[in-house]
Amino acid sequence: MNYRSNVWTPFTTLVIKEFNRFIRIWVQTVLPPGIMMALYFAIFGKLIGERIGEMDGYAYIDFIVPGLILMAVITNSYANVVSSFYQAKFGRYIEEILVSPVPNWVILAGYVGGGVARGMVVGVLVTIVAMFFTDLQVHNYLVTLLVFFLTSVLFSLGGFINAVYAKNFDDIAIVPTFVLTPLTYLGGIFYSIQLLPDFWQTASLANPILYMVNAFRYGLIGISDINIMWAFVIILFFITVLASFSMRLLNKGVGLRS
Amino acid sequence: MPALQITNLSKTYRNGPQALKGIDLTVESGDFFALLGPNGAGKSTAIGIICSLVNKSDGKVEVFGNDLDNDLLGVKRHIGLVPQEFNFNQFEPVIEILINQAGYYGIERSDAAQRAEKRLKQLNLWEKRNTIARNLSGGMKRRLMIARALVHDPRLLILDEPTAGVDIEIRMSMWEFLRKINEEGTTIILTTHYLEEAENLCRNIAIIDNGMIIENSSINVLLERLQQEIFVLDIDTAVSEAPAIEGYSVTLRNAQSLQVTVDKASGLTRLFCALAEQNIEVLSLRNKQNRLEQLFFEMTRESRSPVEESAE
Numbered sequence: 001m002n003y004r005s006n007v008w009t010p011f012t013t014l015v016i017k018e019f020n021r022f023i024r025i026w027v028q029t030v031l032p033p034g035i036m037m038a039l040y041f042a043i044f045g046k047l048i049g050e051r052i053g054e055m056d057g058y059a060y061i062d063f064i065v066p067g068l069i070l071m072a073v074i075t076n077s078y079a080n081v082v083s084s085f086y087q088a089k090f091g092r093y094i095e096e097i098l099v100s101p102v103p104n105w106v107i108l109a110g111y112v113g114g115g116v117a118r119g120m121v122v123g124v125l126v127t128i129v130a131m132f133f134t135d136l137q138v139h140n141y142l143v144t145l146l147v148f149f150l151t152s153v154l155f156s157l158g159g160f161i162n163a164v165y166a167k168n169f170d171d172i173a174i175v176p177t178f179v180l181t182p183l184t185y186l187g188g189i190f191y192s193i194q195l196l197p198d199f200w201q202t203a204s205l206a207n208p209i210l211y212m213v214n215a216f217r218y219g220l221i222g223i224s225d226i227n228i229m230w231a232f233v234i235i236l237f238f239i240t241v242l243a244s245f246s247m248r249l250l251n252k253g254v255g256l257r258s
Numbered sequence: 259m260p261a262l263q264i265t266n267l268s269k270t271y272r273n274g275p276q277a278l279k280g281i282d283l284t285v286e287s288g289d290f291f292a293l294l295g296p297n298g299a300g301k302s303t304a305i306g307i308i309c310s311l312v313n314k315s316d317g318k319v320e321v322f323g324n325d326l327d328n329d330l331l332g333v334k335r336h337i338g339l340v341p342q343e344f345n346f347n348q349f350e351p352v353i354e355i356l357i358n359q360a361g362y363y364g365i366e367r368s369d370a371a372q373r374a375e376k377r378l379k380q381l382n383l384w385e386k387r388n389t390i391a392r393n394l395s396g397g398m399k400r401r402l403m404i405a406r407a408l409v410h411d412p413r414l415l416i417l418d419e420p421t422a423g424v425d426i427e428i429r430m431s432m433w434e435f436l437r438k439i440n441e442e443g444t445t446i447i448l449t450t451h452y453l454e455e456a457e458n459l460c461r462n463i464a465i466i467d468n469g470m471i472i473e474n475s476s477i478n479v480l481l482e483r484l485q486q487e488i489f490v491l492d493i494d495t496a497v498s499e500a501p502a503i504e505g506y507s508v509t510l511r512n513a514q515s516l517q518v519t520v521d522k523a524s525g526l527t528r529l530f531c532a533l534a535e536q537n538i539e540v541l542s543l544r545n546k547q548n549r550l551e552q553l554f555f556e557m558t559r560e561s562r563s564p565v566e567e568s569a570e
Binding site: 004005006009010012013014016017020024088091092093095096097098099100101102103253257258 | 271306309310311312313330331332334335337339341343344345346347348349354355357358359361362363364365366367406
């Protein structure tokens with residue numbers, strides 16, 4: 001047995017399986033964010049946005065496009081892993097993987113890979129949709145792609161932890177509805193935190209999504225409310241924490257082994 | 259080297275009963291081994307531990323010399339598991355289920371596709387390769403799980419009630435297939451509630467009851483312990499009462515059917531002679547109860563609840 005058969009083949013098998021899964025049900029997974037974002041761009045970007053005017057010196061639609069793209073990446077990366085892993089538990093076909101000689105970190109990487117794949121597919125689709133509404137420019141490709149990828153990894157890990165603890169289908173809806181969506185909306189997608197009173201500006205800094213949205217906005221149009229380096233430090237910090245915690249759950253078999 | 263060596267294995271579930279109470283078990287390489295026991299006896303817990311789906315509380319498990327504690331991945335590579343309940347993605351095509359399973363064992367997709375084809379053909383599922391799994395019949399789903407468990411050519415195949423709910427024809431063809439792969443060298447451990455299945459297929463047997471192994475020997479040695487057998491005889495002439503035959507206990511089931519309890523030492527020849535002397539010709543003969551079933555029933559009698567007892 002070598003690295004290829006121990007690690008690479010099981011990893012690619014998991015990612016391909018996950019990719020095929022969400023593509024098979026593309027009407028539920030890929031199409032809705034495309035339609036939803038088209039509505040956001042049309043209503044908030046064009047209809048309302050033109051009355052709002054400029055934000056930080058940019059047309060309102062140009063200001064909100066980066067955040068909306070990243071919001072689609074966040075929700076879809078999270079949703080893919082939480083639903084897929086929980087359904088595998090619920091249908092007991094997670095046992096296919098648990099009885100196989102797949103190291104735990106490869107299981108985690110495979111599911112995160114699936115989440116990132118969906119985040120990427122949806123992110124690209126939403127970007128294409130955005131191009132119908134505005135001339136999209138990229139200020140810094142490296143920052144854009146890194147934030148895009150790392151944010152997707154981070155929220156895939158979040159979805160994994162949610163799925164491990166979930167005991168029913170309600171449990172996989174609670175975090176996205178009551179935690180993820182509010183944090184995303186309050187993460188500076190639609191406004192610059194400079195508009196907020198001092199207290200709320202400071203409070204907003206506790207929201208990690210703010211850093212990701214601003215870093216991504218910097219990558220696309222070159223403006224940010226926060227220091228880009230801080231954004232990367234925070235993203236990498238949360239990835240490290242969530243990945244370590246996920247591995248601990250897998251090694252202990254929480255929710256998987258009795 | 260034994261295929262499976264279990265030493266002092268115990269399992270206590272959190273806030274639950276002690277499912278296994280320090281069992282010892284050895285299954286030799288190449289064996290066709292039956293693990294029997296009533297519901298809740300600990301069979302599935304033992305299998306779960308061997309396949310690392312259940313964490314053990316204490317004890318040692320070795321599969322072909324690989325220790326579960328020190329070489330988990332090595333243990334997993336040797337095992338193919340056919341669980342009691344369907345545990346595949348019901349929305350995936352049949353062939354994808356097999357190719358993915360092979361991938362988890364490090365088999366490249368091109369090789370996996372060939373292996374999947376071989377196993378699906380062996381189990382008469384090739385025509386259904388592109389069918390979504392939930393559209394298969396119950397028997398096909400059972401065979402799919404066997405094909406999946408074999409796609410990486412395991413040395414030890416564990417089947418947890420593989421023929422539950424399948425019709426007799428499919429069951430027979432599955433028996434034939436399992437015999438064949440056992441002859442080719444795969445060690446098989448089988449749990450089943452069809453004791454006829456265990457008697458027909460297996461060479462050695464362990465009976466687990468209340469978390470303990472209460473019997474572990476060859477099927478032949480076990481069957482030798484049977485002191486009496488009960489036969490049902492269909493006869494050509496209607497009789498109004500059971501004929502009296504010395505040394506045999508004969509009762510009337512109906513006018514053309516007798517039930518005879520035969521001591522092992524008495525044999526059947528004298529019974530047939532005595533019936534012939536009374537002008538009763540035997541048309542057919544069958545065991546009233548499967549022999550292993552009779553022994554199993556006696557051995558596990560103590561652990562059965564009064565409800566089960568009265569129902570039987």
